[in-house]
Amino acid sequence: MNWNINLPLRPKNIEEMLGQSQFAQNLIYYESTASTNTLANKLAEEGAPEGTLVLTEYQTAGKGRKGRRWLSQRYLNLLFSILLRPSLPPNQMFSLTMILALAAMDGINESSGLQTWIKWPNDLYVGHKKLGGILTEISIKGKKVDYVVLGLGLNVNWNPGKGQDLLYPSTSILAETGIVSPREHLLIGIVKLFEEYYLDILRGEIEDYHRRWNQYSMIIGRSVEIISDQETVRGTVLLIDREGALIIRDEEGKEQKVFSGDLSVVLEGKDEGAGYGQAS
Numbered sequence: 001m002n003w004n005i006n007l008p009l010r011p012k013n014i015e016e017m018l019g020q021s022q023f024a025q026n027l028i029y030y031e032s033t034a035s036t037n038t039l040a041n042k043l044a045e046e047g048a049p050e051g052t053l054v055l056t057e058y059q060t061a062g063k064g065r066k067g068r069r070w071l072s073q074r075y076l077n078l079l080f081s082i083l084l085r086p087s088l089p090p091n092q093m094f095s096l097t098m099i100l101a102l103a104a105m106d107g108i109n110e111s112s113g114l115q116t117w118i119k120w121p122n123d124l125y126v127g128h129k130k131l132g133g134i135l136t137e138i139s140i141k142g143k144k145v146d147y148v149v150l151g152l153g154l155n156v157n158w159n160p161g162k163g164q165d166l167l168y169p170s171t172s173i174l175a176e177t178g179i180v181s182p183r184e185h186l187l188i189g190i191v192k193l194f195e196e197y198y199l200d201i202l203r204g205e206i207e208d209y210h211r212r213w214n215q216y217s218m219i220i221g222r223s224v225e226i227i228s229d230q231e232t233v234r235g236t237v238l239l240i241d242r243e244g245a246l247i248i249r250d251e252e253g254k255e256q257k258v259f260s261g262d263l264s265v266v267l268e269g270k271d272e273g274a275g276y277g278q279a280s
């Protein structure tokens, strides 16, 4: 099969390979755009259907969580956003981030054999290094979810060499495996898996995914520090619950629920480095 290594993605080919998938029905591809999440939000406001898939080679204003930037060189990585209009309550939105993380983890493993781990709430890691990140943006009208945009940035064939001004330790599939990955193949695998998982979640079949995102969370049982706008919490991670909250046992032995924040794994009082990857 001609997988077009490190050349521009071919949207027609991707559509064909996705076949009957709902993510092949409104595929938007630009060589460059400000941010696939920004574009997907705009399209959603204009009435774009569920399943819209926005894909680019290069973002001039790629967004990470908490106002950070997401940097990625042309033709080397994957940058895409998925627009969903799920009939799920707002408190189940975290499951969508988690199934995209699981789909990416499984897709990477199937295509390259690389085992990745999920770092709550939205990162993919290999060891201490960030491989990818998810940015989830939710629009709520009244008490209902109007739409959700899930954006994934994944370092695929990028070479994280010296002299690159990165805030945090980052890696790529190439750096971990020594093998160049065909990006179209990887993308199609991730999107197909995501669709399968999404249909299960819509049917209320969350148990297996909940179990797996705990199983592959690199922080279960670890001592962590979570810094949010409101407070800093330290403790040992017990579990991530179905709504995405981190259940930790704090230093006084009490259980606490933490809904969001920046997380560091603490090793003998030393920060192991949380980081938001290739963001700067």
Ligand code: BTN
Pocket (backbone or CB within 6 Å): 034, 035, 036, 037, 038, 059, 061, 062, 063, 064, 065, 066, 068, 070, 078, 079, 080, 081, 122, 123, 132, 133, 134, 135, 151, 152, 153, 154, 276, 277, 279
């Ligand atoms: C994070 O780690 O903070 C999340 C990073 C998310 C980056 C992806 S790249 C595709 C999509 N478009 C964006 O502007 N951001 C997400």
